[in-house]
Amino acid sequence: MNIIVCAKEVVDVSEIKIDKNTNKPVLQGIDKKISDIDKNAVEEAVRIREKLGGKVTVVSVGPSEAREYIKELLAMGADEAKIIPYPDTGDYNVVSTLLAAAINNLEGYDIILCGEASIDLFSGQMGPRLAQKLGVPQITYAKKIDAEDEKLTADRDLGDKKITTESTYPVLLSVTKEINEPRLPSLMEILGAANKPIEVVDHSSLVGEEDPVIEIIDVKGVSMERKNIIFDDDLDEAVKKLVDNLAKDGALG
Amino acid sequence: MVLIYSNDKKLNMEMLSKGRELADELGKKVTVAVIGKSDTDPEEYIKQGADKVFVADTDLESFKVEEYTEILAGIIEKTGVETILISSDKDGKELAPRLASMMDTGCVTECTDVYIEDGNVTAERIIYSGNAVAVERFIKKPHILTVPAKLFDPLEVDDSRSGEIINEKVAYDESPSKILKVQQMECEGVNVEDATSIVSCGRGFKNKEDIKLAEELAKLLPGETIGCSRPLSADLKWMTEDHWIGLSGHKVKPKIYIAIGISGQIQHIAGMRDSDIIVAINKDPEALIFKSADYGVVGDLYEVLPKLVDTIKAKIS
Ligand SMILES: Cc1cc2nc3c(=O)[nH]c(=O)nc-3n(C[C@H](O)[C@H](O)[C@H](O)COP(=O)(O)OP(=O)(O)OC[C@H]3O[C@@H](n4cnc5c(N)ncnc54)[C@H](O)[C@@H]3O)c2cc1C
Ligand SMILES: Nc1ncnc2c1ncn2[C@@H]1O[C@H](COP(=O)(O)O)[C@@H](O)[C@H]1O
16 A cells, blocks of 8 residues: 655744734744644554555655654654655645645555645645545545555544545545544654655656745734733632622623 | 535525625626535525526535536536635535646635735635734636635525526536445534633533533523533534534634633634633643633632532622
């Protein structure tokens, strides 16, 4: 089974602050990481390989320093990685074209896994776009995957309904956060990952110049001011103060 | 021309009102696309703002993304539409980007606003888990956007409106995937978006039965509405999806939001940051939720909730 996982480096959104003067989010100096649900995708890929054999390849479009974080995915059990450095990863049409070209250059693929959404842009676009570019079916929001040699079935959790879908290979799936608990690699696995291949692929070797289809004309920061009054004294006293304040604010109906 | 598509009638009506506004501003017409089985009389769409209804005649039983993408692309080609509004429900959110990819064009999902600026279709959406709003402009046609429920109010029914109804077969290929089973999940029909007060529960609750402590509190507040964090709905299934609040759940703006046993991760905050007053109850004084709260009580919810209920009862009686 050749399994591809699409993973993306993101800024840790929980650390973002808004610059009061410019009203813009400050992204410099913020920690980076692999988008949370992409780790669930790697975990699922490794489990499928453990069951059916094969290879897990991570593909990522992003800055070349993403290497640092991609190593974590190799330590989790992925076999190799391809990084396609690209300055701006905001245009889904361009990035999906690059991912599709990189995937088509591999020796073949059966399963492609994505996260249900990335934590910075949270649009859930890449999976469906990539599936269409590769001409394969897509199974989004998979909460359970049962892969066999010839086909797989997946349970999709859509909130108001649950759908079980079956597909032959190749197929693309996007996984939810609830599908599994990503493993924490051991020290041995982290050291072992240093020898696994990470290839940096030049985007111009994949596709010609792509025109963007969307322009981000502004990014406005959204700040939140709260009173932050914390009652941590005696519980009876704390509850009384809380209720007094809520009554004063007219919040009790 | 503006095209509207959802397999939910209510969402179609909401998008239709925005579609009408955009079309009028651009001097264009509005078409509603109907694919597969529908209980809605196409005339209803015309009475609520559509100029045309395109009914694609298919044998498909229910929504299937690969096939629906091809059908919708076929309709777009036949009608020459330039702006496409698709509902931002789970079906629409996987349909829109696949369609955009097929047409090599842009797509903005979960728009918080859509308008014309300098003659261009422009859309806003939340990024960085609620820390920022991106303003995006389409460079290429068609423009594809997904619109969440309740963003726009439907137009009044106008019986005097008339329009055209087209029935046509649209070709598509069968996808190698197939749906084996569809299970409707019961839904309690809670409308958290419109609630004036929400008592919201997180992983701090040890058992499903304990939620009744929160219900006791909710009963004292207008609307008696209970919300929850993602794990209680998606993972533990203690509550149906309509209670789920956050980035991937419902976005709410009540007068008072009481977060109980919720840690305050940014993805939860993204759904409730527009509340007027936020109260947090958490036993961990370091919990992030206190940073996003107006008032906080540090304590065990099992002790705090009964006291809170009694104190409010005494206060309002
Ligand atoms: C892409 C993405 C999207 C997401 N979307 C959402 C979303 O839409 N909504 C959402 O909620 N989450 C979402 N999440 C998950 C989010 O990051 C958090 O994991 C989740 O909100 C945590 O839920 P929680 O606060 O209930 O549980 P926990 O983080 O486990 O917190 C439990 C809290 O309860 C407190 N506690 C424990 N016992 C008691 C007690 N006896 N009394 C008082 N306090 C107690 C603890 O101190 C702790 O703070 C998303 C995550 C990702 C990656
Ligand atoms: N630049 C990228 N490189 C590799 N995979 C990506 C990239 N962007 C998005 N993805 C994949 O697509 C999923 C959904 O991302 P998004 O469409 O941004 O919400 C992510 O969880 C990844 O699996």
